Amino acid sequence: MCQVEEDYRGEMERAAVPSVSKKCVKCKEAPAALVIRAGDAYCRLCFKDFFTHKFKAVLGKNRIIFPGEKVLLAVSGGPSSCSMLRQVQEGLSQKANKKLRFVPGIAFIDEGAAIGQSVEERQRTVAELQAVFEATGFPFFILPLEQVLDLPASVVATNPAPSEQPAGAYKAAVDRFVETDGSSFPTPQEPKETLLPHVQQSHTLMLQQLLGSVKTLTAREELLNTLRQHLLVHTARTEGYRKLMLGDSCTRLAVKLLTSISLGRGAQLAQDTGFSDSRYGDVILVRPMRDYSAKEVAYYNHLFTVPCVVVPGVDTKTVEKASIQRLTESFVTKLQTDFPSTVSTIYRTSEKLQTACRKRSGGDGCERCLLCVCSLDTAVETSFTFLLLCIVSSAEASTVDSSLWVLTAEVSVLHLCYRLPETTRLQSLLCYSCALTVRDMVSGDVFDPFMHEL
Amino acid sequence: MAASIAIHLEFGGGAELLFNGVKKHHVTLPSQSEPWDVKQLLVWIQRNLLKERPELFVQGDSVRPGILVLINDADWELMGELDYQLQDQDNVVFISTLHGG
Numbered sequence: 310m311c312q313v314e315e316d317y318r319g320e321m322e323r324a325a326v327p328s329v330s331k332k333c334v335k336c337k338e339a340p341a342a343l344v345i346r347a348g349d350a351y352c353r354l355c356f357k358d359f360f361t362h363k364f365k366a367v368l369g370k371n372r373i374i375f376p377g378e379k380v381l382l383a384v385s386g387g388p389s390s391c392s393m394l395r396q397v398q399e400g401l402s403q404k405a406n407k408k409l410r411f412v413p414g415i416a417f418i419d420e421g422a423a424i425g426q427s428v429e430e431r432q433r434t435v436a437e438l439q440a441v442f443e444a445t446g447f448p449f450f451i452l453p454l455e456q457v458l459d460l461p462a463s464v465v466a467t468n469p470a471p472s473e474q475p476a477g478a479y480k481a482a483v484d485r486f487v488e489t490d491g492s493s494f495p496t497p498q499e500p501k502e503t504l505l506p507h508v509q510q511s512h513t514l515m516l517q518q519l520l521g522s523v524k525t526l527t528a529r530e531e532l533l534n535t536l537r538q539h540l541l542v543h544t545a546r547t548e549g550y551r552k553l554m555l556g557d558s559c560t561r562l563a564v565k566l567l568t569s570i571s572l573g574r575g576a577q578l579a580q581d582t583g584f585s586d587s588r589y590g591d592v593i594l595v596r597p598m599r600d601y602s603a604k605e606v607a608y609y610n611h612l613f614t615v616p617c618v619v620v621p622g623v624d625t626k627t628v629e630k631a632s633i634q635r636l637t638e639s640f641v642t643k644l645q646t647d648f649p650s651t652v653s654t655i656y657r658t659s660e661k662l663q664t665a666c667r668k669r670s671g672g673d674g675c676e677r678c679l680l681c682v683c684s685l686d687t688a689v690e691t692s693f694t695f696l697l698l699c700i701v702s703s704a705e706a707s708t709v710d711s712s713l714w715v716l717t718a719e720v721s722v723l724h725l726c727y728r729l730p731e732t733t734r735l736q737s738l739l740c741y742s743c744a745l746t747v748r749d750m751v752s753g754d755v756f757d758p759f760m761h762e763l
Numbered sequence: 764m765a766a767s768i769a770i771h772l773e774f775g776g777g778a779e780l781l782f783n784g785v786k787k788h789h790v791t792l793p794s795q796s797e798p799w800d801v802k803q804l805l806v807w808i809q810r811n812l813l814k815e816r817p818e819l820f821v822q823g824d825s826v827r828p829g830i831l832v833l834i835n836d837a838d839w840e841l842m843g844e845l846d847y848q849l850q851d852q853d854n855v856v857f858i859s860t861l862h863g864g
Contacts, residue, residue, distance in 0.1 A: 603860035
């Protein structure tokens, strides 16, 4: 197997550099410091080059980010997104002609309300991150998750994408940029003096109520993901950013792929885990860190002191079986220990996934899920999701018609979030897995009497 | 008899949450007849430093999958993993890769 066979039982010499028997596979001179993939040992400098090069290569290969474009970086404070931030910083600062050429901004979502942090704890985390962001010189936005409650319903609409660029447009744009030396493109804005937005206590409570109404941790995590994404896309749209960079690493995406299948999101796999995700039309989600394993990111951050702030999540310190996401993560990481090519195999499989476009008309032809904005994968009249739903506020009388179960509940959560008209038939608006998430939000005692009828 | 050795421990990536949020620890391992190796270090950490939820840090003899171990800034896979014998003033870093992105 891919183990180090050397027996180190004898006395090891005390040396200034680690006494390793392997040399770097690339430069073959310096002692190896890290094992990447199966058996490839790199020294520190070669690893740094490899890491930096990969970032530029993935952006250059995909040709999605045009020179001078405004790109919003979604930074959670975790290792992958902070590493991404550092790569962008370094890439923009170099004088070489491989310099990155876009205009970045940073968005951070303060999710303290979701995990029950006190106001002081949240402010402390935000202050730490603010210091990190200010050091980069990019404009940044600190968004409390409570803002998702104020979003207009248009956030879940797919706006028409700008007209398709012809194939040669990227190269032409780059040539133009290089000729004019970038002077005609918008310069990076001065970071505005961003004060921490004040969050009303009532909003925090409402958000906690919303998340608390979800029974299972699996559904809660999915809902959080959705709300997070909506907030990011909305910010990108209002601030004029056309691209959104997410910091998901290879390991994370491998876990996400398997989790998505377990959650019934098979139809949306290509968009959830691919390099670019164009479900929102005018804002394109990009995942430049998808080639990096979690180990590479962690090692790079440690060696080159990339500042990151650990923010607890809803699944921190939970047991292995607390949620599907957690279980899958545990499964993949355990398998990875014994079979180091696990993550890369899953990743390579995800690369082969394509989005099946049903219709390509001028406007958006296909029906979209309300929550995840992907194409609906259910045939509405016959699916099980047909039977879950519509929650009107408890003051309204409930109506039952033969094709629609209408349930009354204490809190009309989705109406709260998305201001739907009272008579909307939600089942026609949700894809299979989002419907499952919503189903978890309906209080059990109201739902059960209807369940046995099915 | 091996003399007692001083070791610098660091926890990152969320692993510090299991150690009261303290990232750096300077510890002295007591002297014993055989030299200290990483396997024994883990047992020692579990007994003396780990404040809660040992199953989130160690699994069996080794660290939980997903925790990266660096000895003097080098991957422990190159150093012999659990069998590496610790020297005085060694720097051992545990980084959890399971948290955040």
